[in-house]
Amino acid sequence: MADIAHCRSDFPALQQDVNGHPLVFLDSAASSQQPAAVIDAVARYQREDHANVHRGVHTLSHRATELYEGARDKLCHLVNAASRSEIILTSGTTESINLVAQSYCRPLLGPGDQILISWLEHHSNIVPWQLVCEQTGADLIVAPINDRGEIELDKMQALMTDRVKLLGVGHVSNALGTVNPLRDIITSAKKLGITVLVDGAQGVPHMNVDVQALGCDFYAFSGHKMFGPTGTGVLWGREKLLEEMPPYKGGGDMILEVSFENTVFNELPYKFEAGTPNIAGTIGFGAAVDYLQSVGMQNISEHEQALHRYMVAKLAAVDGVRLIGTAREQASVQSFMLNDIHPHDLGTLLDHQGVAVRTGHHCAMPVMQRFGLPGTTRASLALYNNTDDIDRLIAALEKARQVFA
Numbered sequence: 389m390a391d392i393a394h395c396r397s398d399f400p401a402l403q404q405d406v407n408g409h410p411l412v413f414l415d416s417a418a419s420s421q422q423p424a425a426v427i428d429a430v431a432r433y434q435r436e437d438h439a440n441v442h443r444g445v446h447t448l449s450h451r452a453t454e455l456y457e458g459a460r461d462k463l464c465h466l467v468n469a470a471s472r473s474e475i476i477l478t479s480g481t482t483e484s485i486n487l488v489a490q491s492y493c494r495p496l497l498g499p500g501d502q503i504l505i506s507w508l509e510h511h512s513n514i515v516p517w518q519l520v521c522e523q524t525g526a527d528l529i530v531a532p533i534n535d536r537g538e539i540e541l542d543k544m545q546a547l548m549t550d551r552v553k554l555l556g557v558g559h560v561s562n563a564l565g566t567v568n569p570l571r572d573i574i575t576s577a578k579k580l581g582i583t584v585l586v587d588g589a590q591g592v593p594h595m596n597v598d599v600q601a602l603g604c605d606f607y608a609f610s611g612h613k614m615f616g617p618t619g620t621g622v623l624w625g626r627e628k629l630l631e632e633m634p635p636y637k638g639g640g641d642m643i644l645e646v647s648f649e650n651t652v653f654n655e656l657p658y659k660f661e662a663g664t665p666n667i668a669g670t671i672g673f674g675a676a677v678d679y680l681q682s683v684g685m686q687n688i689s690e691h692e693q694a695l696h697r698y699m700v701a702k703l704a705a706v707d708g709v710r711l712i713g714t715a716r717e718q719a720s721v722q723s724f725m726l727n728d729i730h731p732h733d734l735g736t737l738l739d740h741q742g743v744a745v746r747t748g749h750h751c752a753m754p755v756m757q758r759f760g761l762p763g764t765t766r767a768s769l770a771l772y773n774n775t776d777d778i779d780r781l782i783a784a785l786e787k788a789r790q791v792f793a
């Protein structure tokens with residue numbers, strides 16, 4: 389097991405100065421940095437193995453296919469899927485959720501049916517459902533959150549009826565860091581036979597995820613939030629459901645036989661992977677899984693939890709800071725306001741001091757509306773952060789407070 393304190397040196401981008409200061413990167417919830425092992429795996433493929441997958445008899449194509457399919461096996465193992473057929477490689481969480489909306493929901497839904505989500509969701513777990521509701525006449529209904537930024541479980545449960553055909557819920561809120569009570573939510577939904585999709589974009593990078601133990605039906609996540617390249621992701625789905633779903637996109641690789649009269653679709657998981665995929669990115673994604681596992685998910689989780697507690701305590705002690713999102717269970721993310729300074733102004737000032745944070749609505753406008761804010765400043769953690777990073781954030785905030793006084 390790697391020593392977590394030394395992991396930072398594995399990330400080349402963290403070894404630079406920004407605006408004259410050593411970079412403090414606190415925006416991993418948007419996109420995490422990549423370790424050299426991931427960058428090298430992508431470069432090796434580009435230099436030595438570049439070829440298309442699944443369709444060549446030559447050596448380079450075999451090598452590319454082996455690396456690409458090897459990544460699928462690693463991802464299957466990471467989330468404990470029952471079979472590699474259940475791992476659909478996508479461009480990210482957004483595409484994974486759209487796939488479920490169009491392939492699972494669209495043929496199933498009609499007027500009177502409902503899709504249930506929570507108020508905490510990222511736009512990726514809202515808009516695809518709105519689109520499919522428009523297409524089918526179904527309704528989107530939303531479970532409220534409390535002032536801490538937690539889903540009101542009893543109210544969500546009250547909305548679960550036999551009209552609800554799918555429940556979409558995040559594992560961890562990217563805006564507030566709330567860890568949702570998935571077991572309770574899924575158990576209640578399953579009692580009524582409701583299909584459950586979990587948006588795991590902020591779950592898999594930070595904790596052990598076992599999709600079989602969770603008991604959901606679909607789980608979506610992105611490579612670039614877990615040290616992999618952008619444009620990579622996974623939809624995990626139960627094989628039985630995936631078998632019954634029609635393809636989402638048509639094209640090469642997703643077929644067994646094509647004539648002008650009839651097309652026979654390929655078997656799982658290829659049925660959902662039309663066209664040349666992001667081969668280089670997926671190989672990098674596989675290397676990212678190796679990296680995560682070499683550090684150990686439990687190790688990562690404990691490190692980030694301890695650092696999150698440190699960050700929250702330090703932030704709360706800054707004069708004028710208001711924490712947005714104070715859920716009893718949080719992971720790796722903290723949103724806040726500093727007096728009435730606009731988050732964009734604050735973010736720019738922090739950047740001048742080499743501290744990278746995210747500002748704005750975090751693609752979760754309903755959450756901002758719930759708190760009556762245009763946006764927040766958000767610091768988010770990954771395994772390479774440490775207490776020095778937090779101390780630098782706090783010092784930069786103190787300076788910003790004086791500038792805006």
Ligand code: PLP
Pocket residue numbers: 417418479480481482483510512513558560561562587589590610751
């Ligand atoms: N869901 C959550 C909770 C997210 O944080 C994000 C990205 O910020 C997404 C979905 C969308 O992920 P992607 O842009 O990789 O598809």
